[in-house]
Amino acid sequence: MSESSFVLTAELQQAVSSFFQRIPFNQVLGIELGELSSEQVTMHLPMKPELIGNFVHGILHGGVISSLLDVCGGAMALIGAFANHQNLPSSERLMRLSKLGTIDLRIDYLRPGRGQRFTATALPLRSGNKVAVVRMELHSDDGTLVAVGTGTYLCG
Amino acid sequence: MSESSFVLTAELQQAVSSFFQRIPFNQVLGIELGELSSEQVTMHLPMKPELIGNFVHGILHGGVISSLLDVCGGAMALIGAFANHQNLPSSERLMRLSKLGTIDLRIDYLRPGRGQRFTATALPLRSGNKVAVVRMELHSDDGTLVAVGTGTYLCG
Amino acid sequence: MSESSFVLTAELQQAVSSFFQRIPFNQVLGIELGELSSEQVTMHLPMKPELIGNFVHGILHGGVISSLLDVCGGAMALIGAFANHQNLPSSERLMRLSKLGTIDLRIDYLRPGRGQRFTATALPLRSGNKVAVVRMELHSDDGTLVAVGTGTYLCG
Amino acid sequence: MSESSFVLTAELQQAVSSFFQRIPFNQVLGIELGELSSEQVTMHLPMKPELIGNFVHGILHGGVISSLLDVCGGAMALIGAFANHQNLPSSERLMRLSKLGTIDLRIDYLRPGRGQRFTATALPLRSGNKVAVVRMELHSDDGTLVAVGTGTYLCG
Numbered sequence: 185m186s187e188s189s190f191v192l193t194a195e196l197q198q199a200v201s202s203f204f205q206r207i208p209f210n211q212v213l214g215i216e217l218g219e220l221s222s223e224q225v226t227m228h229l230p231m232k233p234e235l236i237g238n239f240v241h242g243i244l245h246g247g248v249i250s251s252l253l254d255v256c257g258g259a260m261a262l263i264g265a266f267a268n269h270q271n272l273p274s275s276e277r278l279m280r281l282s283k284l285g286t287i288d289l290r291i292d293y294l295r296p297g298r299g300q301r302f303t304a305t306a307l308p309l310r311s312g313n314k315v316a317v318v319r320m321e322l323h324s325d326d327g328t329l330v331a332v333g334t335g336t337y338l339c340g
Numbered sequence: 341m342s343e344s345s346f347v348l349t350a351e352l353q354q355a356v357s358s359f360f361q362r363i364p365f366n367q368v369l370g371i372e373l374g375e376l377s378s379e380q381v382t383m384h385l386p387m388k389p390e391l392i393g394n395f396v397h398g399i400l401h402g403g404v405i406s407s408l409l410d411v412c413g414g415a416m417a418l419i420g421a422f423a424n425h426q427n428l429p430s431s432e433r434l435m436r437l438s439k440l441g442t443i444d445l446r447i448d449y450l451r452p453g454r455g456q457r458f459t460a461t462a463l464p465l466r467s468g469n470k471v472a473v474v475r476m477e478l479h480s481d482d483g484t485l486v487a488v489g490t491g492t493y494l495c496g
Numbered sequence: 497m498s499e500s501s502f503v504l505t506a507e508l509q510q511a512v513s514s515f516f517q518r519i520p521f522n523q524v525l526g527i528e529l530g531e532l533s534s535e536q537v538t539m540h541l542p543m544k545p546e547l548i549g550n551f552v553h554g555i556l557h558g559g560v561i562s563s564l565l566d567v568c569g570g571a572m573a574l575i576g577a578f579a580n581h582q583n584l585p586s587s588e589r590l591m592r593l594s595k596l597g598t599i600d601l602r603i604d605y606l607r608p609g610r611g612q613r614f615t616a617t618a619l620p621l622r623s624g625n626k627v628a629v630v631r632m633e634l635h636s637d638d639g640t641l642v643a644v645g646t647g648t649y650l651c652g
Numbered sequence: 653m654s655e656s657s658f659v660l661t662a663e664l665q666q667a668v669s670s671f672f673q674r675i676p677f678n679q680v681l682g683i684e685l686g687e688l689s690s691e692q693v694t695m696h697l698p699m700k701p702e703l704i705g706n707f708v709h710g711i712l713h714g715g716v717i718s719s720l721l722d723v724c725g726g727a728m729a730l731i732g733a734f735a736n737h738q739n740l741p742s743s744e745r746l747m748r749l750s751k752l753g754t755i756d757l758r759i760d761y762l763r764p765g766r767g768q769r770f771t772a773t774a775l776p777l778r779s780g781n782k783v784a785v786v787r788m789e790l791h792s793d794d795g796t797l798v799a800v801g802t803g804t805y806l807c808g
Binding site: 446448450451465466473475485488490492 | 622629
């Protein structure tokens with residue numbers, strides 16, 4: 185994958201950023217965007233009572249974890265697709281934003297999601313023209329690896 | 341799996357039902373419980389604007405789908421564990437409710453989640469003493485198969 | 497999926513059949529082709545000592561199971577791609593045979609693989625132009641469901 | 653996971669080693685054991701004509717990849733279980749060898765398996781008393797990442 189030298193322009197970064205922030209369910213969750221580059225995407229999630237799954241132990245709902253990792257992986261897939269299409273005009277690359285879709289997702293829940301703020305990280309495993317495979321991780325604020333995942337995305 | 345003859349008592353059914361309804365994030369999503377039996381669990385989800393993922397097309401967020409299928413599969417795993425422990429007193433079986441956990445989850449997103457009301461169905465594939473494997477499906481109200489999933493659960 | 501009316505011509509059926517039989521590792525396993533249609537693919541595997549994984553209990557190696565389910569799902573994906581490209585000449589459709597590839601695979605091992613002959617079944621979940629999602633099952637000769645799987649394939 | 657300080661005794665190492673080498677299908681594949689420690693397991697696979705999947709391009713069969721990654725992950729799960737049971741006598745720990753089982757496996761095929769010798773690596777993600785989650789990678793001899801996988805194992 186030679187796209188490591190691809191630099192996301194401020195325009196594309198802004199487009200990806202406003203795209204993800206406009207998604208209603210991302211707002212419900214309270215996802216905050218972090219790094220958006222062709223090598224890595226990070227997103228943050230502050231804990232709040234509505235996100236609790238196990239009310240006995242006050243830990244994050246598994247669905248919140250899978251949602252966040254899916255969103256983070258999707259952003260990575262999209263940026264990878266941009267890198268593969270540097271010859272296309274910006275407008276066409278932006279159009280791909282609305283065509284992005286998750287094909288499948290696997291999440292492994294390793295440890296309870298305890299903490300005040302969680303960080304999701306996505307790394308590209310394969311960036312094809314049509315299909316991207318992305319690896320994701322979720323850490324709590326004390327550095328515990330809470331969950332890992334792998335997503336396959338259709339990216340244009 | 342000979343537990344097919346297991347009948348969930350009204351008491352256990354009520355316990356499972358109030359357990360899942362008390363989960364904060366299930367309330368955020370608006371999950372409604374349907375059938376709760378040892379052969380099948382169904383849950384329903386009415387569409388609402390907060391659950392949208394693709395705002396261009398107005399379709400369900402992938403994270404909502406994975407959340408709902410995870411919850412539905414978890415309930416099935418739990419009821420399967422009850423069936424395997426018919427000799428235990430009710431109180432001990434209820435204690436297992438708070439220990440239920442998803443080990444891993446795979447979701448395949450097959451078609452866009454369009455519609456006013458979605459139905460998740462879970463069927464047991466394997467109900468062990470410790471680990472259950474459950475298959476899930478999500479249909480929209482016009483009968484379209486939107487997504488399928490498989491979950492592995494630790495159930496006590 | 498309106499391709500259910502697609503009928504695999506004898507020529508294509510023969511092509512798929514000889515393609516799969518020429519694959520060296522399929523011969524090592526001893527895979528026998530069964531039904532090849534646009535609705536279902538079945539394959540059979542006679543037990544032999546080389547395929548044993550657990551020598552204490554004499555059961556099928558997990559890798560044999562994942563191999564067989566992957567092959568069976570791949571054939572289904574390929575036939576689905578043929579159905580989507582009925583307008584293409586046979587020669588072009590045949591060319592796709594060599595481009596078929598598994599993107600990802602999930603296998604759930606439900607029960608020990610005991611028996612003299614196993615049957616794998618593949619059913620299409622989604623047949624797109626580029627990506628197919630297929631569901632697979634493995635039964636032993638007494639009807640036991642030994643394993644299930646889901647595969648995502650790039651099909652041309 | 654505090655078991656990182658666990659040192660696999662020569663006796664256990666020998667037991668694991670002879671266990672895996674006695675498995676008939678591992679011999680068919682030609683799997684060679686590499687490092688066996690509580691932090692990592694590596695295995696090697698020399699290419700040979702029987703292992704070919706795509707005869708047009710001469711690349712490794714997907715089933716060979718999933719088999720090797722499953723075996724490598726299983727060895728890692730087993731060693732993790734040993735580490736969790738240091739208080740048990742060796743004989744009991746050895747008994748667990750025959751109870752090891754894969755619950756589920758996900759493989760992502762990233763790039764064609766080309767090369768003369770492949771190396772599988774397994775790293776523990778979670779080592780519980782009953783269930784272990786392991787991450788696996790397959791590299792070809794030129795360092796290409798060919799496939800990744802995640803396995804969930806029942807380990808006693």
